Amino acid sequence: MAALAGVSRQTVTRALNDMDGINDETKQRVLEATKRLGYRPSRFARSLVAREKTRTLGLVVSSFRNPYYTEIAGELLDCAASRNWQVVMASSESAGEAAALHTLIPQVDVVIGHFWTSEKQIEQARNGIPLVVLDRVKPMPGTHSVALDLRSGIEEALHALRAKGARTIGMIDSTNHVLRSSVYAPSTRRRDFEELIGTGRPKAVVAGEESIRGGSRAFVELMRAHPQVDAVLVFNDLMAIGALHAADILNIKVPDRVRVLGIDGLSLGEAVHPPLSTISIDRKALAARALDVVDALAAIDFVETIPIRHVVRPRLLWRESA
C-alpha cells in the first residue's frame, strides 16, 4: 500500500486517475511516491470494481504461416479496437485447438476462431464460453458462426472456366485441414467441387500439404496423373502460388495450357507471375460480421442463446492465371 507516502488510499486513487478534489501539491507528492516505490495499481482489483467491465475476446489463430489467417487476425484486431474490445490471442498451430481454447477461456468473454477439429472436442473444450466459429460450412451446434458460401463461388468459377474454354478441370485439395489427424479427409471444398463438376466427368483431384511447397508438389503429381487437365482449382492461394511455381519449372504455360485458380484473394497473389486469379474472400467483412456477433452477445451479457449465423459471399477476382 503506497499510502505509506503519508496519505490515505483514496488520495492515491485520486492522484493516479487524475480526478479532482485533490490539492495539486499533494498530487505531485503522491505521484512521486508511487514512482519511487514502483507502485502500480492491480488491474484485477480495478477491473473487479469497475462499472464498465473490460470487454475481452479470445482469438484462436490457426496459422501464422498462412497470410489468409494473419490478415483475418489483423482485420479482427482493428475491428475489435474500434469497437472497444481487447483481444487475447492463442495459436492453435503447435498445441492444437483444444489447448488454445483452454488457455484462452479463463481470460475472456467469448472466443472467435477457425475450428476444424471434431464438434465433440470443441464442445467440451469451450466449457460454456460462447464461440464464434469462422468459415465452417456446417454450423456446430451450440456455437455461433460466420460462414462462407464457398460453394456458390466454386460453382460460378466452374462456369466461368468452362466459358473460357476449359474442358477438363482438376483440383488440388489440402491434406491437413483437419489438424492433428493423420488420415486424410476430403475437404468441403473438394466435395463441393466434385458435386458441381458432375458425375459424368473424370475427377482429377490430388491432395497436398497446405503450403506453397505442398501446392508445387501436388501440381506436379496432378499433371503427371492427369495430363489432359487444362484448368485447376486450388484449395487456397498459398498452394496455388506453389502450383504456379511448379508450372513455371515444368514449362507449362499458365493460363494458355493450364488455368490456375486459387481461393482466398491474398494480395500476395498479385505479386506472382502470372498474377493469380482467385475466389476472393472479403476478410474485412468476415471480421466485421464476427464482431457483430460478439457485440450482440455482449448486449445480452453472454447468456446462452440460439446460435447467430452470418454468411459471407466470396467474389471472383480475375487476374491473369485463369
Place this chain on the structure above:
Amino acid sequence: MAALAGVSRQTVTRALNDMDGINDETKQRVLEATKRLGYRPSRFARSLVAREKTRTLGLVVSSFRNPYYTEIAGELLDCAASRNWQVVMASSESAGEAAALHTLIPQVDVVIGHFWTSEKQIEQARNGIPLVVLDRVKPMPGTHSVALDLRSGIEEALHALRAKGARTIGMIDSTNHVLRSSVYAPSTRRRDFEELIGTGRPKAVVAGEESIRGGSRAFVELMRAHPQVDAVLVFNDLMAIGALHAADILNIKVPDRVRVLGIDGLSLGEAVHPPLSTISIDRKALAARALDVVDALAAIDFVETIPIRHVVRPRLLWRESA
C-alpha cells in the same frame, strides 16, 4: 449469486473448481443450476484472489501485411504459451504505436513490440510499464531491448557480393519505417550501407513504400537512375520480392545482370523465381530472447531496473538471386 440454488457460495466454488470435500450429488445439483442460470464466475474476482497472478504480456504488432512481423508474432505466441504467459495483442498499423500502447497498458504486466516512433512519445505512452523493444538499433533509455546486429550482416553481405564480382552495389530503402510521418528519414540500414560502402564510391540508393509493389517501383527507379548497378541490397524481403518481379518484367536477368539480396529470411523468398538470397533473421531466437527478458522482469515483480539488452545476429542465406 447462484447460491440461490440452495447452497452456499463456497459450495458453488467447490463444485465449479472441482475441489474435493463435496458430495457428488450436491455437486451435480450446483452444476445444473449454474448451467440453467447461465452463471459464470467473474474472472476479475478470481484473478484478484488468486495466489498465482495471471501473467499477461502485451504485444504490439507493426503490421499484419508483412510476414516478417506476423511470423515473429507467431513465434512469440508459441514461446509465451510454453512459458505460461497470456498474450494480448494490438496492431499499431492503423492507429499508431501510442494508441496501441494505450489500449494494452491497463491490461498487461509488460509490453513487447517494434517501436519506430520517437523516444519521447513512447516514453510518455508507456506510462511506467516495462517495455521490451525489438530490432531497434539504438537502445531507448528506460526500456529493455532485443537488438539486431544488422550492420555486421550488411558488412558481410557487401564483402560477399564483391567477392562474387559485384562492382556497383545499390540499395533500396523503405520510406515509411518511421510510421505516421510524412517526411522520409533514412533508415539505419541505409546509413549502415552507406558507411560500409565507403566514401569514394557513388551511392545508388532509392526509397520506396514498404511493400511488394513499393519494391517493384523502387527497383525500376533505381535501374533507370543508376544503370551501372549490378547488385542491390533491399530493405526487406517483401520489397526484394517486388524487385525480383520488376526485374522479370524489365527482362533484367537475376543474378546474372543484377544480384538481389533481401533482409529478413522469409520462407516466402523460397517460392519466388529465382529464390531470394537474404540476410536472415532468426525469428525464433528473437522471440525467445524477448521472453527471457519478460521472465527476468517477472522474477523481480516488474520493478524498474537497469535495461536488459540482448543482441541477435543475422546470418546470410544464399539462395539464387545473389
Place this chain on the structure above:
DNA sequence: CTGTTAGCGCTTTCAT
C-alpha cells in the same frame, strides 16, 4: 461434507 468469516486491492459514497 457444508457453512461462516475474512480479505484480495481497488473505487464509490458519504462524512469531515
Place this chain on the structure above:
DNA sequence: ATGAAAGCGCTAACAG
C-alpha cells in the same frame, strides 16, 4: 481537500 466505510465477487482458512 482529505479520510473512513462499504463493497465489487471470489477463494482460503477455519468451524461446525
